[in-house]
Amino acid sequence: MRKTRFLAGVGIVAAGLLGLTACNSGTPGAAPGASEGSSDEELFEIASDVSIEGSPTFDRIQDRGGVVVGVKEDQPGLGFLDVTTGERTGFDVDIARWIAGSLGYGEDDITFQPIASANREQAIVNGDIDYYVGTYSITDSRKEQIDFAGPYFVTGQGLLVAEDSDITGEADLSADTNVCSVTGSTPIQNIKSNFPGVPTTEFDVYSACVEALLNGQVDAVTTDQAILIGYAALYEGELKVVGEPFSEERYGVGLEKGDDALREHINTLFTDGGETWQAIFDKNLGASGITVDQPAVDAY
Numbered sequence: 274m275r276k277t278r279f280l281a282g283v284g285i286v287a288a289g290l291l292g293l294t295a296c297n298s299g300t301p302g303a304a305p306g307a308s309e310g311s312s313d314e315e316l317f318e319i320a321s322d323v324s325i326e327g328s329p330t331f332d333r334i335q336d337r338g339g340v341v342v343g344v345k346e347d348q349p350g351l352g353f354l355d356v357t358t359g360e361r362t363g364f365d366v367d368i369a370r371w372i373a374g375s376l377g378y379g380e381d382d383i384t385f386q387p388i389a390s391a392n393r394e395q396a397i398v399n400g401d402i403d404y405y406v407g408t409y410s411i412t413d414s415r416k417e418q419i420d421f422a423g424p425y426f427v428t429g430q431g432l433l434v435a436e437d438s439d440i441t442g443e444a445d446l447s448a449d450t451n452v453c454s455v456t457g458s459t460p461i462q463n464i465k466s467n468f469p470g471v472p473t474t475e476f477d478v479y480s481a482c483v484e485a486l487l488n489g490q491v492d493a494v495t496t497d498q499a500i501l502i503g504y505a506a507l508y509e510g511e512l513k514v515v516g517e518p519f520s521e522e523r524y525g526v527g528l529e530k531g532d533d534a535l536r537e538h539i540n541t542l543f544t545d546g547g548e549t550w551q552a553i554f555d556k557n558l559g560a561s562g563i564t565v566d567q568p569a570v571d572a573y
Contacts, residue, residue: 350503421525429518431498442516
């Protein structure tokens with residue numbers, strides 16, 4: 274059995290904030306795989322003299338003099354807040370910064386607003402945020418209330434296992450492999466429905482599943498592969514993502530419904546900015562060892 278490990282610095286507040294400090298080497302709170310000297314200036318430039326005709330969201334941003342972005346802050350490598358330093362890191366966070374930069378606004382002009390998953394559509398509809406970037410899957414039901422730019426990332430349910438595990442994908446799940454996920458989540462329901470003979474363990478947060486995996490109490494953790502890649506990068510050499518995704522989730526940028534001008538602006542940014550997209554991925558998730566291609570946008 275592997276030596277017992279514990280996640281350091283885990284704290285949950287009423288809003289669901291998770292603070293997690295890496296146990297591996299590196300700067301606490303830094304994006305997995307990022308160098309200490311990495312900065313937005315090395316990834317993209319802040320645009321000037323930007324004009325987006327017909328975008329109510331952009332008009333609101335200009336009137337305010339800043340951007341309000343909805344994010345997550347409990348997902349290492351994607352959207353993470355170090356509660357000690359106040360530093361925000363992650364692939365999604367840098368995508369949000371890139372979009373803000375294309376609108377002419379730098380870090381000092383961005384307000385990051387954590388929004389619970391269940392409240393995302395309402396926050397956009399109410400105008401509480403200008404756009405949302407945070408493992409936000411594009412679905413037909415959500416498009417009834419809001420619009421999406423992207424997708425900027427395509428993922429699906431995957432498996433995180435120990436570096437020395439014999440599990441290579443979902444086909445290896447059996448009565449001898451205990452799989453962990455979050456109570457009430459789609460991934461845990463998928464395991465129960467499609468792999469009825471596989472024992473499961475459930476916690477309220479994924480960090481508890483990762484702790485159980487590091488301690489050898491479970492054999493795999495399952496959720497969206499993008500989230501698992503973040504943990505694999507955080508625990509490089511100890512954990513790995515295996516197999517191919519066995520569902521599909523297309524992450525998009527949530528926008529006010531009918532703001533075609535802003536959606537087109539962001540889609541053009543993604544289409545023309547392949548090198549920047551790759552640099553953001555490499556900075557935040559490159560240490561996972563997983564190769565992911567930038568998806569084509571859906572100009573619906």
